[in-house]
Amino acid sequence: MEKVKFGNTDSMITPMGVGTYYDFKWIGLAKTLRIRPGKERRFSAIKAALDAGINFIDTAEIYETEPFVAEAMKGRKRDELFIATKVFPLHYSYDGVIKSCERSLRKLQTDYIDLYQLHMHSSADKVKEALRGLEHLKDEGKIRHIGISNFNLEQTKEAVSFMKKYEIKSTQMNFNVAHRNIEKDLVPYCRENSIAILAYYPLAHGMLTSESSLGKEVLSEIEKNHGKKTMPQIALNWFFSKYDFVYPIPRASNPDHVKENAGSMGWKMTPEEIELVEKAASGVQGPSWSGDNTT
Helix, strand or coil: CCCEECCCCCCEECCCCEECCCCHHHHHHHHHCCCCCCHHHHHHHHHHHHHCCCCEEECCHHHCCHHHHHHHHCCCCHHHCEEEEEECHHHCCHHHHHHHHHHHHHHHCCCCEEEEEECCCCCHHHHHHHHHHHHHHHHCCCEEEEEEECCCHHHHHHHHHHCCCCCEEEEEEECECCECHHHHCHHHHHHHCCCEEEEECCCHHHCCCCHHHHCHHHHHHHHHHHCCCCHHHHHHHHHHHHCCCEEECCECCCHHHHHHHHCCCCCCCCHHHHHHHHHHHCCCCCCCCHHHCCC
């Protein structure tokens, strides 16, 4: 499986990772009743990603999936994997993020986290203290890289200014070919400042998976030059074809879908094909939520 550098770091990852957020109902049931609907299939999906050669998994302390990731990692070489997780705003303080990191390390059954991210923005003071804690964790070797998530442009600039010893290496945003508003401001800023972008909802929460989403004409045109493809593969390949610092993380909930998504890697569309796909996606309504912090 192809590996590329993760942004401005020496870490090598597959161009696409997998996400492990399912939904609020899943989180609620897991936290309160220890019930995890569809547990076996979802664990199988994470394992299928690793079996397919994908080495990049994104989780978070609030997702209740860190133990799944730990189980899927068993028997594999840790230094060949890239594990990202997040600390929730409730724990944004110097001591709070350190304690959260320790919990995540135990749940992930690992000695270090490759990418530790602030899950979303909070007050400036809390973000500043949390980032100070993350810099300490990096000093201790418990995390390798520092990232943020759901920070708009101004919040990102502010976070960058808070860093004393290290750089923010990535941000994570709702981004796909049908939801491209961050291309106006955040994407150029990240390019100029060597900040990688993790794209969640890369398939617009399923809106870009049906054959009708981009149209049969687009599918036919892409297949002329690249062989048999599916709509999810085209929508994911858009990232690799257009950018070298954006990494989609489609959700791993179905092993078959994970295997299909893996077929998005290893080829690239031409500029003309990219334009064709973007035009076709302009009528697709992708998901948004308040944590997205964009308009």
